[in-house]
Amino acid sequence: MDFTGNHIISVSQFDRPAADRVFEVADGMQPYAMRKRITRVLQGAILSNMFFEPSTRTRVSFGSAFNLLGGEVRETTEVKASSLAKGESLYDTARVLSGYSDVIVMRHPEAGSVAEFAKASRVPVINGGDGDNEHPSQALLDLYTMRMEIAAQGRSLDGMSIALIGDLRFGRAVHSLCRLLCLYSNIRLHLISPPELSLPDEELDVLRTAGHKVESFQDLSAGIQDVDILYVTRTQEERFPSQQQADRYRGLFRLNQSIYTQNCAPNTVIMHPLPRDSRAQAQELDEDLNQNPNLAIFRQTDNGVLIRMALFALVLDIVEDIDNHSRPVTWFTAKRHLPV
Amino acid sequence: MDFTGNHIISVSQFDRPAADRVFEVADGMQPYAMRKRITRVLQGAILSNMFFEPSTRTRVSFGSAFNLLGGEVRETTEVKASSLAKGESLYDTARVLSGYSDVIVMRHPEAGSVAEFAKASRVPVINGGDGDNEHPSQALLDLYTMRMEIAAQGRSLDGMSIALIGDLRFGRAVHSLCRLLCLYSNIRLHLISPPELSLPDEELDVLRTAGHKVESFQDLSAGIQDVDILYVTRTQEERFPSQQQADRYRGLFRLNQSIYTQNCAPNTVIMHPLPRDSRAQAQELDEDLNQNPNLAIFRQTDNGVLIRMALFALVLDIVEDIDNHSRPVTWFTAKRHLPV
């Protein structure tokens, strides 16, 4: 895969060397993301950060990643603030906006919309999430986090075991992650969900074709035993036909410290694509886990910045230049990875 | 006209030398807008980009133009996010905000509001559109585009012919353009619109006083013959008293490739202030023209960045300094003017 000048729309664009390349470049971003050094390599470059669906986390993460490389960010949020409301096509919006920037990140509520937009864009487009379809940077940061957490235990992604927990039907993060896991070998997966929210057959087939061993569970305690990583997800309530239907699944699986202690090996990694639902009835990941050192959810979001910096650097072809435009940080910097 | 430190509120501020000066400075912005070079001339300067009415295109275009000169952008969108909602006067808002920035761009739904705001501002204000009144940077970029497109055919603005098509009554872009056209000599205009949406008498008088030849048409095919430039506009539905009344004009004039081929010389330029209305019933400019090399609508929006850079550079008096603070771009840059 050649990154330079290309769009990042789907995880299906990535083969193993491409994923490894992203991770290697992300590793090199650590000094900048940790505020040890700053780089000005993209000084004068403009990111158009287009969010036609709310997402504070992803939006700010992409924006900060671009700023950390020295570039500027022009931002658009919400459909109603845009000429799409006046009947403009995605084609026109893409032709126009790509004249204003060097690279575009786009989130949009409709599946396929970002790919359609990218076709008309004159600059590289990165998919920031298109409806229930894809969210490739999330899948990359999830896999990168698994790689780092497992590496800290002296092991590698090949051969590891993961429990996917919660709404496996509507969670696009889970689907994109499954696709990426197929680049690795010999993975064991525990799928833990209510039957109605189980992983779609398409993703199941993909995993099995890759030679991974997949087992389904409807009981949380049984499913989380004997795996390296727990990947918990919230119920994607906004994707359900009605709130009433969504409510039926709220709070069905709740991981807390006591269940963790009873069933998991003491170094089992806990992940979540966030946001986790902290309302009293939901809490798929209890806050009593906040002091658990294996709770990797905030290392996960920190890694998102590294991954997004890496994608910008690769697409704009400035990987080799980054360190040449760098110098030490001189202001107060907090420790980034505080023990929670 | 002296630009330094002055407001840009109306096209009526421009005489021919002033317009020519803007175009000359805009020409010099090409290397920066095309991402051949970057300049840092406005490093440390702040634009306050105030949009009290949605407009992705104009807002991002002004913001990117300021970033391309090296400046920072602080942005405000929507009335409800502002203290205007708490009963604050435009006078107070202007006094306060002009203490936070070096230059202000303002769009506001009420005609005359930007001029009122500018009176109280302590820094230069550029009108980004005030209701159905004025949008001077749009008129300047339209005229600049006509000048470039016609120059590519070895001719100049004086003596050219233009068909203005669509809603000539509510389209402020058309009105401001008519005023600017009076700075040139011997122009022939075809006005093509339903009788109820025809150009107001005031603009007609202005054109005739300037010695231009004006002819009205209610038939698209007849009107677009024998002109150099077609300037198509959408129906400004939001300016109509009711949606029902607006609907009567939707789709009344539709330019497509077949009508173009049958009636126009093969190098007739097609322009549109955008957004064009791509809903099935509207389509005043059919997407089957997207492959037509004379479709200048995206060169038009690209030129908007040049014009806005030029206005900032003139108002802040840094034209002579731009190249001194410049260096080559080192990241991947797409071709800007791809054949559509």
Add this chain to the structure above:
Amino acid sequence: MDFTGNHIISVSQFDRPAADRVFEVADGMQPYAMRKRITRVLQGAILSNMFFEPSTRTRVSFGSAFNLLGGEVRETTEVKASSLAKGESLYDTARVLSGYSDVIVMRHPEAGSVAEFAKASRVPVINGGDGDNEHPSQALLDLYTMRMEIAAQGRSLDGMSIALIGDLRFGRAVHSLCRLLCLYSNIRLHLISPPELSLPDEELDVLRTAGHKVESFQDLSAGIQDVDILYVTRTQEERFPSQQQADRYRGLFRLNQSIYTQNCAPNTVIMHPLPRDSRAQAQELDEDLNQNPNLAIFRQTDNGVLIRMALFALVLDIVEDIDNHSRPVTWFTAKRHLPV
């Protein structure tokens, strides 16, 4: 008080040396805020400007202050655009966002929310206003303005006299100001308000314990006599249980030029935390005072930039570095403090 790396949540954190230190650093920001020089000391640093309640003035003021120090700003406005809407806790939002930035400014409609957020943040948090609770940078800029205006008359804060006028019950700016005034000695206060909107007992006690002399008035003319500073506030209508109840107090106290001339010494300073309510029925500070040279309300907002620059500089520990990264401004700069 040690500023480096610490949160600024409440005025109660400040003792007299801390307030004096902020004012001293703010004085040093004058050349940058006045656009005589630019500094790049925070180049590469990122402010996360989080506004979960609308506030153009405070938001842009903080953002511009950070830009003037050379840093970048990533902004979030409104609750609905955030994952708080998906049930995310303030704890999670804080953990995540503090991985994206070097410092966070947060405004939130709920009292106490910013303190709660700060507890989980890994980077310093500055309170931009939490409901009816605190707005420390407003109190600091108010006090800084009093100090400057009084200093111009050759006097100091100790021993001065202030009339607080209007809604003293719901105005958090007034409450925070009262707390800060206790750092100074021998102040005389006139409290002018309808009985139902009088200063809460808690604040009264604080003032009296500090040894200040407090007198209450229900008549504007009587209360504004024989004081150095008039601090006028609007009725905080949005804090009332109903609009109907708020309406009863609209326009109850109106300061205008004629009342001022009849009752005040000619150099009596007029302040207001803004926005002032300019609707016909309100006008607690009449626009006929706009030409009065003692109207300090726009010097007040200008000073807000100085104070916020100082807070950033202190918290990020770069005060001594600012001038080393500076150079003269080369673009057109308007006079900042024009006579109104």
